[in-house]
Amino acid sequence: MTYIAKPRLHHPSLVKNKAGYTRRDYEGAVSTLCAGCGHDSISAAIIQASYELDVLPHQIAKLSGIGCSSKAPTYFLGASHGFNTVHGRMPSVMTGANLANKNLVYMGVSGDGDSASIGLGQFAHIMRRGVNMTYIVMNNGVYGLTKGQFSATADKGSISKKGVANSDESIDLVSLAILMGATFVGRSFSGDKHQLVPLIKAAMDHKGAAFLDVISPCVAFNNHPGSTKSYDYVREHNEALNRIDFIDGRDEITTSYDPGSVTTVQQHDGSLLRLRKLGEEYDPSDKVAAMKRVQEGMQDGEVVTGLLYVDATPKDLHHHLNTVDVPLNTLSDADLCPGLPALDRINASLR
Amino acid sequence: MKPTDIANPDYFHKVVDCQWACPAHTPVPEYIRLIAHGRYSDAYMINWKSNVFPGILGRTCDRPCEPACRRSRVEDENLVKGKKEPVAICRLKRVAADYKDDDDIAAQMPKAPPKNGKRIACIGGGPASLTVARDLAVLGYEIIIYDQDPKLGGFIRTQIPHFRLPESVIDEEVGHITGIGNIEFRHQRIDSLKAVLAEGYDAVFVGSGAPRGRDLDVPGRKEAAANIHIGLDWLSSVSFGHISKVGSRVIVLGGGNTAMDCCRTARRLGGDDVKVIVRSGFEEMKASPWEKEDAMGEDIPILNMLVPKEVTHKDGKITGVLFEKVKAEYDAKGRRSLVPSGEPDEHHECDDVLVAIGQENSFPWIEKDAGIEFDKWGLPKLNEKTFGSTHPKVFFGGDAAFGPKNIIWAAAHGHDGAISIHKMLIGEDPEERPAPGVNVASQKMGIHEWSYDNAPTIDHRLKVPHRPKKEALKDIMAEVELGFDPQLAFKEAQRCLNCDVQTVFTGQLCIECDACVDICPMDCITFADNGEEKDLRTRLVAPAMNPTQDLYIGDNLKTGRIMAKDEDVCLHCGLCAERCPTGAWDMRKYYMEMTQAEHACRKQ
Ligand SMILES: Cc1cc2nc3c(=O)[nH]c(=O)nc-3n(C[C@H](O)[C@H](O)[C@H](O)COP(=O)(O)OP(=O)(O)OC[C@H]3O[C@@H](n4cnc5c(N)ncnc54)[C@H](O)[C@@H]3O)c2cc1C
Ligand SMILES: Cc1ncc(C[n+]2csc(CCOP(=O)(O)OP(=O)(O)O)c2C)c(N)n1
Ligand code: SF4
Ligand code: SF4
Ligand code: SF4
Ligand SMILES: [Mg+2]
Numbered sequence: 016m017t018y019i020a021k022p023r024l025h026h027p028s029l030v031k032n033k034a035g036y037t038r039r040d041y042e043g044a045v046s047t048l049c050a051g052c053g054h055d056s057i058s059a060a061i062i063q064a065s066y067e068l069d070v071l072p073h074q075i076a077k078l079s080g081i082g083c084s085s086k087a088p089t090y091f092l093g094a095s096h097g098f099n100t101v102h103g104r105m106p107s108v109m110t111g112a113n114l115a116n117k118n119l120v121y122m123g124v125s126g127d128g129d130s131a132s133i134g135l136g137q138f139a140h141i142m143r144r145g146v147n148m149t150y151i152v153m154n155n156g157v158y159g160l161t162k163g164q165f166s167a168t169a170d171k172g173s174i175s176k177k178g179v180a181n182s183d184e185s186i187d188l189v190s191l192a193i194l195m196g197a198t199f200v201g202r203s204f205s206g207d208k209h210q211l212v213p214l215i216k217a218a219m220d221h222k223g224a225a226f227l228d229v230i231s232p233c234v235a236f237n238n239h240p241g242s243t244k245s246y247d248y249v250r251e252h253n254e255a256l257n258r259i260d261f262i263d264g265r266d267e268i269t270t271s272y273d274p275g276s277v278t279t280v281q282q283h284d285g286s287l288l289r290l291r292k293l294g295e296e297y298d299p300s301d302k303v304a305a306m307k308r309v310q311e312g313m314q315d316g317e318v319v320t321g322l323l324y325v326d327a328t329p330k331d332l333h334h335h336l337n338t339v340d341v342p343l344n345t346l347s348d349a350d351l352c353p354g355l356p357a358l359d360r361i362n363a364s365l366r
Numbered sequence: 367m368k369p370t371d372i373a374n375p376d377y378f379h380k381v382v383d384c385q386w387a388c389p390a391h392t393p394v395p396e397y398i399r400l401i402a403h404g405r406y407s408d409a410y411m412i413n414w415k416s417n418v419f420p421g422i423l424g425r426t427c428d429r430p431c432e433p434a435c436r437r438s439r440v441e442d443e444n445l446v447k448g449k450k451e452p453v454a455i456c457r458l459k460r461v462a463a464d465y466k467d468d469d470d471i472a473a474q475m476p477k478a479p480p481k482n483g484k485r486i487a488c489i490g491g492g493p494a495s496l497t498v499a500r501d502l503a504v505l506g507y508e509i510i511i512y513d514q515d516p517k518l519g520g521f522i523r524t525q526i527p528h529f530r531l532p533e534s535v536i537d538e539e540v541g542h543i544t545g546i547g548n549i550e551f552r553h554q555r556i557d558s559l560k561a562v563l564a565e566g567y568d569a570v571f572v573g574s575g576a577p578r579g580r581d582l583d584v585p586g587r588k589e590a591a592a593n594i595h596i597g598l599d600w601l602s603s604v605s606f607g608h609i610s611k612v613g614s615r616v617i618v619l620g621g622g623n624t625a626m627d628c629c630r631t632a633r634r635l636g637g638d639d640v641k642v643i644v645r646s647g648f649e650e651m652k653a654s655p656w657e658k659e660d661a662m663g664e665d666i667p668i669l670n671m672l673v674p675k676e677v678t679h680k681d682g683k684i685t686g687v688l689f690e691k692v693k694a695e696y697d698a699k700g701r702r703s704l705v706p707s708g709e710p711d712e713h714h715e716c717d718d719v720l721v722a723i724g725q726e727n728s729f730p731w732i733e734k735d736a737g738i739e740f741d742k743w744g745l746p747k748l749n750e751k752t753f754g755s756t757h758p759k760v761f762f763g764g765d766a767a768f769g770p771k772n773i774i775w776a777a778a779h780g781h782d783g784a785i786s787i788h789k790m791l792i793g794e795d796p797e798e799r800p801a802p803g804v805n806v807a808s809q810k811m812g813i814h815e816w817s818y819d820n821a822p823t824i825d826h827r828l829k830v831p832h833r834p835k836k837e838a839l840k841d842i843m844a845e846v847e848l849g850f851d852p853q854l855a856f857k858e859a860q861r862c863l864n865c866d867v868q869t870v871f872t873g874q875l876c877i878e879c880d881a882c883v884d885i886c887p888m889d890c891i892t893f894a895d896n897g898e899e900k901d902l903r904t905r906l907v908a909p910a911m912n913p914t915q916d917l918y919i920g921d922n923l924k925t926g927r928i929m930a931k932d933e934d935v936c937l938h939c940g941l942c943a944e945r946c947p948t949g950a951w952d953m954r955k956y957y958m959e960m961t962q963a964e965h966a967c968r969k970q
Contacts (some may be wrong), residue, residue, distance in 0.1 A: 017814055017885075017944045019821040022937055024440050026889045026908040039887075051879040051947025059884035206880060234879065234947045246877050250925060 017045050033069040041065045041072060043093035047086070053205030053231030053246075054084050054153045058091040060208050061122070061151075064215035065092060068263070076112060076119045080105040080134060083160045084126035084153035084231070092122075103134025106141035106150075110332070113146050116342040117333050120219060121148035127168040128158040131186045135167070138188070142195035142224050147331040149218040150197075150226045152188055153205070155233035156244035163236025174241030189323060190309055192226040193302060198329035199225035200305070201322045204249050205232065210258055214322060217261040220286050223329025230318060249318055256297045256308070256321035262287040282327050290322060299325050367899050367928070369921040372870065375804045378956040380916065381933050382866045384455055387434035389778035391802075391960045392416040394431060394455055395866040399818060401461055402859035404852070407470040409462035414471075414542070416960060418497050418777045419522075421535040424460025425847065426526055428654065428772040431455050436865055439912075440888065440935050442824070451827035453861045457847075461855040463535070471542075478547035482506030484568040484791055489556050492520020493773045494764025495573035496543050497780025498787070501963040503548040505788060510567075514555035515602075518544070520575055521765075522773060524602040525624070527631050528843050559736045559760070569759050569787045572746075573780070576765040580724035582619065586677030590684035590719075594677065597624045597722030604631055604842075613717025615639040617687055619674055620722030621651035626658065628720040629666045634842040642668045643687075643714065645704060647694060660846070664839065672712060673704070677719065686715040725770045745769060752786040752796040753779060761786055784963040800961040809867055809953045810943075816953055818864050820940040828858045864938045868956050871929055873922030876950035882942035883907060888935045891942060896921075896928045906930060 021042065029037045041062040046055050065075065072094035079085035081102035088097050096119065100108045109123050123141075130138045130152050141150070156169040163176055167186045174180055192200050199221040203211040211229065218225035230249050232238045238245045243252075257278075263286055280288040280300065290299065298304060305324040312319035339346070370377060380386050384394040393412055400409035413420035432438075435452030443450065484507050488495035491513035499509040515524055518540045522531070543549065556562060562570055579598035581587075587594060593613065597620065603609040616637040618629040621644035632640045642661065644651055648670050651658065662668065672689035679685055689712045692704040727745055732738055737757035739747045746755050746762050753761045763779030765771060786796035809817040831848045832838070838846045850858060883891045889908035896902070899917065903910040910917060915934035923929065943951040 017941065019939070019941070021885065021941065022822045022887045022939055023445065023824055024442055024822055024887055024937060026935060027439070028908050028911070029889075045885075046945075049947065050945045051877065051881045053879065055884055055945075056880045059880070206878060208880070232879070234877075238877070246879060247924065250878075 019045070021045050032066055034071050036066065036072065038062060038066040040094070041092055043088070043090045046090040048083055048090070049235045051234040052083065052159075053155065053229075053233070054087045055090065056205040056208065057151065057153050057211070057229050057231055058087050060205075060211045060215055062091045063208070063212045064219060067212070068216055068219060070120055070219070074119055075122060077122045077124060078105050078109045078112065079124040080126070080129035081160070082126035082129045082158065083233075084155075085124060085129055086160075087153065088124050103129055103132070103137055105129070106134065106137035106146075109148060110141055110144060110146050113148065113332065114338075115344045117147065117338075118342050121146070122219070123148055123150040125150070125152050126159070127152055127154045127156060127166040127188070131167040131188055135186070139191065139195050142192050142197040142226065145196060145198065145224045145329065145331045145335060147222055147333070148224060149215065149221070150224070151215070152226075152228050153231040154188070154228055154244070155231050155237055156242065157233050157237045159233045159236060163233065170243040173243040174239075176236050176239055178241075187309065187313060188226070189228045190306060192228075193306055193309075193324050196224070197226045197324075198223035198326035199322075200324040201226075202228045202230070202318070202320045204230045204253060204318070204320060206246060206250065207253070207320075210255060210320065213259045213261045217259055217286075217288055217322070220261065220263070220284070221282065221325070221329065222284065223326070223331045252316060252318045254312060254317040254319050255293050256295070256319060256323070257290040257293055257299070259322050260289040260291065262289060280325055280327050288322065288325065293321070297321075299323060300327065302326075367896060367902060367917065367919045367930075369928075370916070370919050375802055375958060377916070378806070378868050379802075379958055381868060381936075382956065383434040383436050384431035384453075385866070385958070388417075388431045389775045390417040390781065391958065392431075393866065393957060393959070395862055395864050396957060397462060398453070398455070398458055398859045398862040399864065401458055402819070402856055406462050406465040407467045407474075410466040410471060411474055413459055413462060415962075417774060418500060418543070418780070419493060419539050419773065420459050421463030421539055422522055422531060423773060424456060424458075424463050425531050425535070426522075427456045427459070427774050429456040430774070436863055436935070437861060440863070440937060441826075445824045446826035449826070454827055454830070454850075454858050457830050457850060458855060458859060461850050461852075464849050465852060475542055476504045476546055478503045479506045481508050481548060484508065485510065485566070486569050486571060486787060487512065487562055487565070487567040488571045488573055489562070490520060490572070490574035490764075490766065491515070491518040491551065492573055492575050492764055492776060493522060494766070494776040494780045494783070495520070495571060496540065497777045498571045498573065498763065498784045499549050500543045500546060501781060501784035502787065503543075503546045505963060507548065509549045510552060511549065512552050512554050512556050514553075516553050518551055520573070524605050525598065525627070527601065527627050528605070529630070529634065529838065529841075529846050530627070532843070532845050557731050559732045559738070563736070563759065567759070568791055569761065571783055571787065572755075572760060572762045572766050573764045573776070574729070574766045576725050576727045576770040578726045578728045579624070579721065580726055582674060582677075582719075582721045582723065584674055584676050586679055589682065590677045590679040592682075593684040593717060594719045594721060597628045597720050598725065600720055601627060601631065604635070609635070611635055612637050615716040616641075616718045616720065617714055617716040618642045618720045618722060619687075620644065620724070621646060621653055621668075622722060622724075623653050623657055624725065625720075625722035626653045626661050628722050629661055630664055631842065632718075632720065633664050633666065633839055637718075640666050641714070642666060643672050643674075643689065644668065644670050645673045645692065647671060664835065671704070671707070675711060678713065684716065684719065686713055687719060688713050727766060727769060729766075743769075749797075751782075751799060753783045754786055754796060758790075781960065781962050785961065788963040800965055802961050803959040803965065805957045806868070806870075806954045807957075809955050814944045816867075816940055818867055818955075819860065820864070820867075820938070820953070822863055822937050822939055823860045825857060825861055827861065828854050865936075866956050867938050867940070867953050869918070869931065869936065869938070869942060870952050870954045871918065871920040871931070872950050872952070873920045873929065875948040876920075876923055876929065877948055878923060878925055878927070879947060881945040881947065882951055885941045885945040887939065887941065888937055890932045890936050892930045893923070893927050894930060902930055906932060908932070910934060
């Protein structure tokens with residue numbers, strides 16, 4: 016653990032964003048995770064994305080469960096709302112929070128143990144409900160916090176630090192999320208911020224259930240030869256389908272692209288996702304093709320990354336429930352308890 | 367870019383901006399840390415070894431180290447109220463001198479060994495000669511120092527006013543040198559170099575300074591001569607007690623440090639309307655910003671863009687000086703010239719004029735046929751490495767070598783001259799300069815513990831307390847600056863970023879996890895594809911905009927990328943090393959001791 020606080024001194028070129036904050040203002044406490052943990056890089060990517068999106072820190076809520084990954088929210092967005100729930104139960108708390116105040120930007124941060132083992136049921140349901148959120152799993156294939164037991168995302172046949180092979184099938188959270196109805200699904204790697212930061216930005220902007228599976232090596236327990244979640248393994252097997260540029264509706268478009276090299280996805284709020292192809296033709300709006308490509312990758316031992324599936328016109332939980340326009344927590348007693356005449360009217364309608 | 371060769375002693379030396387900028391290459395952060403630890407004597411000795419005059423320099427140094435200090439590049443304007451400032455390196459040096467244990471220092475002073483039979487003459491007893499004497503006496507040479515003034519010290523004693531530098535400090539530090547033994551002082555003016563050489567010295571070091579003050583050449587100069595004084599002569603007369611009064615209205619002509627010392631001295635000798643009048647603009651004045659500040663703080667206005675035209679006088683007595691007003695004009699190449707502004711002349715009344723418009727070398731005592739060649743500016747032709755002249759036995763240093771500079775340069779020249787003399791006399795080639803002694807050692811004490819205080823403070827620069835002005839102006843011997851007390855010194859010392867504790871990268875160990883990149887508060891570190899320096903500088907996490915500071919390039923990474931670290935704004939906080947899982951970063955203290963004559967045989 017590092018004992019000193021990160022100095023407040025900063026590079027002279029540091030600038031404020033449109034919200035009036037520098038990137039450093041989106042940081043949190045100094046990390047207590049193991050030095051070199053992939054989770055810290057993902058935290059840095061979240062900080063960068065939040066800064067670039069000009070979000071006001073107090074309009075973000077970060078929720079997590081239990082695990083090293085779930086501790087990570089302490090180390091970013093120090094001025095935002097936070098809720099550290101019990102193990103595997105972050106989705107239900109986030110669903111509730113989102114129902115009460117839909118105006119916050121919700122970020123769920125979880126681990127492969129937290130989401131694919133104890134919290135698998137909750138994971139499936141928050142996706143199918145379409146809660147408007149960004150759900151990030153920092154996926155290291157082990158229970159880092161409890162000293163490195165295989166988690167449910169560990170690949171079959173991968174070798175533990177002690178030398179034992181994993182005999183169970185692995186759960187692929189990307190496939191599950193697409194299957195369960197998430198409307199924005201991507202995978203990335205903690206060691207590739209060029210790919211990860213725009214993905215987080217686009218996910219945060221997406222008005223539905225967005226899920227990111229971010230492979231994040233556990234340096235203490237799962238970064239050895241034989242592991243399929245180590246820095247070296249992921250670098251060697253990373254099959255990036257695309258790189259996205261997230262273009263906020265407000266931003267001027269300055270980059271030019273060779274014709275035919277990009278696919279543009281326009282979301283309902285006007286923001287653009289430009290997908291730069293990195294090889295094969297890939298259409299992320301085709302759900303069935305996406306499932307197929309991801310499964311093929313698994314079979315071939317590839318770590319398929321990029322924006323894998325997106326529905327440009329997502330519908331979220333509030334849409335399904337047809338809630339009022341304002342956040343429910345702003346409704347007054349009079350709104351919530353309209354009195355006897357209203358009750359009489361309702362009763363009459365049921366007679 | 368090629369990977370950085372950190373085995374080259376210059377590479378890390380350059381990262382220690384202050385040490386690199388110091389002519390004597392004093393290990394600044396090392397002594398500042400010792401001050402923070404209260405180890406004043408040790409801090410003093412580090413200074414004494416490299417710059418010879420810690421107590422004197424701690425009050426008077428021109429401090430080229432401070433503008434170089436990294437602190438002034440990395441402070442946050444908002445935290446320091448708009449002014450980014452270097453560490454008070456110079457005034458911390460004084461702290462070491464003020465609080466050292468004198469007995470401890472006396473015990474550590476070297477003693478001369480038995481004489482080796484070789485005799486060296488030093489002409490002039492200023493800091494350059496004294497440094498030569500110190501460096502060579504400890505090797506057994508017999509040193510004879512000649513000076514026309516009755517005591518050793520040169521301009522340090524005769525020019526710098528005692529309210530800036532008490533004489534007791536000069537006595538003490540000159541005493542450290544003469545106390546070594548084998549050093550003889552002769553109060554004697556030298557009128558012939560040939561005569562000196564004829565005495566059979568094995569080498570002669572000329573440290574006679576730049577002793578002539580430039581005179582004013584305008585109508586009225588002769589007629590009013592009784593009240594017009596050459597600054598240098600006037601200051602030394604004050605220093606020796608020959609002058610103790612000045613008129614109440616004084617004009618000081620000139621904008622360098624002599625002018626600043628003249629005006630402040632005049633304020634203490636009865637001048638209550640003292641002004642400095644300069645031909646250049648305020649910014650271009652040669653005096654240091656703090657000297658100007660001190661003068662103005664003593665109610666001395668500085669008037670600019672005025673060229674003296676005539677000294678006015680009546681009945682053989684001065685009445686004032688007439689000035690022509692000028693303005694700056696720039697030609698196509700950006701060169702400045704001062705041209706008449708066309709405004710009416712200005713007359714300033716006064717009782718005395720002090721002329722401090724320049725200082726010149728003069729060697730009337732060196733015969734034309736003595737074997738020393740001079741250039742067209744009247745300076746000796748020297749080998750810039752060895753300080754050797756065209757006469758094989760004669761070396762120059764200090765102000766006598768390249769014109770007026772300052773004390774720290776004089777000391778640096780002295781070290782170099784001593785090496786040359788020693789090498790020549792042991793039959794080696796003085797052109798081959800010995801390598802510095804370098805030691806690079808890890809500072810790791812535990813998992814996240816370092817042997818130095820790695821958390822940078824955000825305190826702004828502290829001011830040295832001054833004697834109240836009323837009191838200070840009453841007594842010409844009363845030192846104005848009171849020095850930091852130990853508490854202030856500690857706080858100021860903690861502002862030092864420990865730039866000598868280097869970030870050392872070992873590519874083979876790196877797993878490219880980005881932990882160092884993510885933690886670095888200054889965004890110094892980047893992993894990227896290699897490229898030409900110009901291109902690489904723009905592709906970093908934060909652009910490296912200061913081309914005078916190196917990029918540290920590390921290779922041997924598994925992905926084939928390189929690590930590029932911008933040394934410019936690194937805080938040496940060690941967080942990169944703390945967050946690195948593999949020890950690919952380590953914090954290692956780089957200690958470099960410049961070579962002096964005693965290590966002259968160290969090979970490059
Ligand atoms: C007013 C003033 C203020 C200054 N303030 C500062 C300051 O605050 N900080 C700073 O760093 N520098 C300052 N300087 C500059 C500094 O004093 C000199 O750069 C430095 O002393 C040069 O050292 P030196 O050893 O070359 O010679 P000097 O110190 O000049 O010593 C030369 C000595 O040689 C003697 N000498 C010359 N010719 C002969 C001869 N023929 N025979 C015998 N003796 C001879 C001279 O009398 C003199 O004592 C100041 C200079 C002046 C004029
Ligand atoms: C109800 C409950 N069961 C078990 C645990 C023990 N436990 C703590 S963290 C953890 C697994 C965390 O794994 P993951 O979510 O992958 O996080 P990582 O540490 O790998 O980032 C477990 C099983 C617990 N804290 N609470
Ligand atoms: S145990 Fe693993 S997951 Fe947890 S902090 Fe350490 S490296 Fe990261
Ligand atoms: S010591 Fe390391 S972490 Fe600290 S500023 Fe320098 S490069 Fe960055
Ligand atoms: S923290 Fe260490 S291992 Fe990780 S990228 Fe930096 S130098 Fe390499
Ligand atoms: Mg895990």
